[in-house]
Amino acid sequence: MGGGSAGGGADAGGSAAARRFQAVRTSPPELRAFLYRMPKGADLHSHLTGAAYAETYMRMAADAGLCFDVKALTLVAPTAQAPCGDAKSARPGAAAVIADSVLYPMALDALSTRDALPVSGYSLHDQFFATFGRFRAANSVPNSTGDLLAEVVDRAGRQGERHVELMVSFGTGPAAAIGKSFPWTPQAAADLAGTADRLIAAGLPALVAPARQEIDAAEARMRSVLGCGTPAARPGCAVSVRYLQQVSRTQSPGPVYATTLFNALLEAQEPRVVGLNFVAPEDNPVALDDYDLHMRMVAEAKRRQPGTNVALHAGELTLGLVPPERLRDHIRKAVEIAGAKRIGHGVDVMYEDDPQGLLRTMAGRKVAVEVNLTSNDKILGVSGKAHPLPVYRAAGVPVVLSTDDEGVSRIDLTNELQRAVEEFGFGYADLVGLARASLEHSFLPGDSLWSAPGCTPPVREDACRAVTARSEKARVQWGLEEALARFDREIAEVR
Numbered sequence: 001m002g003g004g005s006a007g008g009g010a011d012a013g014g015s016a017a018a019r020r021f022q023a024v025r026t027s028p029p030e031l032r033a034f035l036y037r038m039p040k041g042a043d044l045h046s047h048l049t050g051a052a053y054a055e056t057y058m059r060m061a062a063d064a065g066l067c068f069d070v071k072a073l074t075l076v077a078p079t080a081q082a083p084c085g086d087a088k089s090a091r092p093g094a095a096a097v098i099a100d101s102v103l104y105p106m107a108l109d110a111l112s113t114r115d116a117l118p119v120s121g122y123s124l125h126d127q128f129f130a131t132f133g134r135f136r137a138a139n140s141v142p143n144s145t146g147d148l149l150a151e152v153v154d155r156a157g158r159q160g161e162r163h164v165e166l167m168v169s170f171g172t173g174p175a176a177a178i179g180k181s182f183p184w185t186p187q188a189a190a191d192l193a194g195t196a197d198r199l200i201a202a203g204l205p206a207l208v209a210p211a212r213q214e215i216d217a218a219e220a221r222m223r224s225v226l227g228c229g230t231p232a233a234r235p236g237c238a239v240s241v242r243y244l245q246q247v248s249r250t251q252s253p254g255p256v257y258a259t260t261l262f263n264a265l266l267e268a269q270e271p272r273v274v275g276l277n278f279v280a281p282e283d284n285p286v287a288l289d290d291y292d293l294h295m296r297m298v299a300e301a302k303r304r305q306p307g308t309n310v311a312l313h314a315g316e317l318t319l320g321l322v323p324p325e326r327l328r329d330h331i332r333k334a335v336e337i338a339g340a341k342r343i344g345h346g347v348d349v350m351y352e353d354d355p356q357g358l359l360r361t362m363a364g365r366k367v368a369v370e371v372n373l374t375s376n377d378k379i380l381g382v383s384g385k386a387h388p389l390p391v392y393r394a395a396g397v398p399v400v401l402s403t404d405d406e407g408v409s410r411i412d413l414t415n416e417l418q419r420a421v422e423e424f425g426f427g428y429a430d431l432v433g434l435a436r437a438s439l440e441h442s443f444l445p446g447d448s449l450w451s452a453p454g455c456t457p458p459v460r461e462d463a464c465r466a467v468t469a470r471s472e473k474a475r476v477q478w479g480l481e482e483a484l485a486r487f488d489r490e491i492a493e494v495r
Helices: 015-022 028-037 052-065 092-099 103-110 115-119 122-135 136-140 143-156 172-180 188-191 191-200 204-226 253-269 286-291 292-304 330-336 355-365 374-382 389-392 414-423 428-440 459-468 474-495
Strands: 040-048 065-070 074-076 161-168 241-249 273-279 311-314 342-345 368-371 399-401
Touching: 015 161, 015 428, 015 474, 028 172, 028 374, 028 414, 040 342, 040 368, 040 414, 052 092, 052 103, 052 136, 052 143, 065 253, 074 122, 074 136, 074 311, 092 103, 103 330, 122 136, 122 374, 136 143, 136 161, 136 191, 143 204, 161 273, 161 428, 161 474, 172 204, 172 253, 188 191, 188 253, 191 204, 191 253, 191 292, 241 253, 241 355, 253 292, 273 292, 286 292, 292 330, 311 330, 311 389, 330 342, 342 414, 368 389, 374 414, 389 399, 389 414, 399 414, 399 428, 414 428, 428 474
Parallel strands: 040 161, 161 241, 241 273, 273 311, 311 342, 342 368, 368 399
Antiparallel strands: 065 074
């Protein structure tokens, strides 16, 4: 399986689970049920705010007394001059919207890609990115981050995911404000090291402690909602959770650089933060024009904090969305300049200069590609034979399947596995390999389970004990292997 597996393990292709998979793979309903139960590795590419469903945002908005602007299709806070009205008003309260059989479907459509074209009148790409501004007000209410975490992490647990790495923005607002206060000049861009010194001296390190407190509060709320540590604990309590700090690439250079530096500082001091990522539409004019500068900023942040893990959205582009000249080098620069260990999307790889050379570089460096099939279909219109997933696999580039924004797209990770089966012919052994690869390329600390000589789960457990004792990554990987073996036994018993 080209670029999909990590380690050996039991012969997944000859197992009872594999035989059951073969029996149901041509029946979508039965395949869905099988894949939902199947143990999974990690979802490595998931934006927290985009992973929550529109229904959740509407409930949060109702609880907080927010309004829904019918014309702008946006959740807004009430003011003395513009309070929330009833269902017939221009700004009904969210609770009134939920109770209205016409307004509620309209709101769900506006806050997601459900029936997007009939609602928006413009492309799915634009509808997708518009949703984030439309539900932003709900993200500002008390406990919102913890409530979103509870929903997303519990959904992961119910599907048998072992680990998630969620893109978040703890403390990035104050960091961006520091960057905004600095006038950006050609000299600032030419001397990124000196500019970093000045930004750090302006107070970035002081923002680390408050950001850690934000994480504490959000996780406490999540654990409370999920009932962790109680007899009523929900499945999400068993999921390993880590965070990737976001940098909005559509800002001016000062805020982008300050946020990048801050995120690297936070990762160095907060073990729950395991990396950083640049987000927002890659085809945005600012993101396109400043792309090279952004890659240099990441490189400087890594030079200062060598342990910084970088996963970058790169190649979330296609012909027609941007001119062909814009498709030539984003993935390569993310890998070679910014030192990205994982690439999010990577859809335009074969439009890059010397794509075969780039594929060899990625395979040699073991740079994984986070493939988001539904997102690529909705945002870029790229799916099936037009998608480069088989190209990456054939070149030996590691690949993982992820969801991107499962709430906005109205999907889950199981759906992405099913698309891989139905569109690309993946078999059970391929899916097991992808699950293992997702944990192998996670940013969990410690050595890989597969680095231990003679460790071939679920057999010869003794050979694996040393690595699982010292490595969190290996322990999570071992948990996946145990779950896969248990799943196979359960399938065999049913038969």
